[in-house]
Amino acid sequence: MNWKSLSVAAIVVASTSLFPSILAKAESSTKLRINSIICFDRQDTGGNGRADEPYLEVNGKVVWSEKIFRTGVKNLNLEIPLNSSMARIILWERDGDDFHGSQDDYLGSTRVYATQAGFGEQKVVFKNKQKGYHYEIYYQVN
Numbered sequence: 376m377n378w379k380s381l382s383v384a385a386i387v388v389a390s391t392s393l394f395p396s397i398l399a400k401a402e403s404s405t406k407l408r409i410n411s412i413i414c415f416d417r418q419d420t421g422g423n424g425r426a427d428e429p430y431l432e433v434n435g436k437v438v439w440s441e442k443i444f445r446t447g448v449k450n451l452n453l454e455i456p457l458n459s460s461m462a463r464i465i466l467w468e469r470d471g472d473d474f475h476g477s478q479d480d481y482l483g484s485t486r487v488y489a490t491q492a493g494f495g496e497q498k499v500v501f502k503n504k505q506k507g508y509h510y511e512i513y514y515q516v517n
């Protein structure tokens with residue numbers, strides 16, 4: 376290594392430590408991370424409802440869907456960029472042929488804010504005794 380390249384490396388290190396917050400902001404954008412969903416009670420139990428078909432929507436986009444035959448934890452590990460200061464998570468249970476069919480059951484929704492970044496994992500409970508379902512979603516903003 377010659378003298379010139381050594382001094383350039385030293386300058387780069389110095390500037391990184393002087394402005395760490397500026398660099399962090401430039402490198403990472405805010406992300407919503409949906410860690411897991413827990414099914415305590417399914418919504419479709421009667422008739423031919425062998426499974427629940429829950430799906431999650433974030434800001435109008437379906438980000439996850441699956442058939443759930445039994446209660447328990449599902450690790451999702453979904454990472455969704457937050458392009459605005461707020462996002463809306465909606466949990467649906469599919470009964471028709473398409474997403475957002477008129478027969479789909481709305482199980483609940485929550486609002487997530489970019490200002491929640493760094494708060495750690497949070498929980499939202501979607502539960503309705505009459506309709507017989509109970510889901511919990513664990514998420515965080517990074």
Ligand SMILES: [Ca+2]
Nearest residue numbers: 419468470480
């Ligand atoms: Ca249903």
Ligand SMILES: [Ca+2]
Nearest residue numbers: 419428469470
């Ligand atoms: Ca269903």
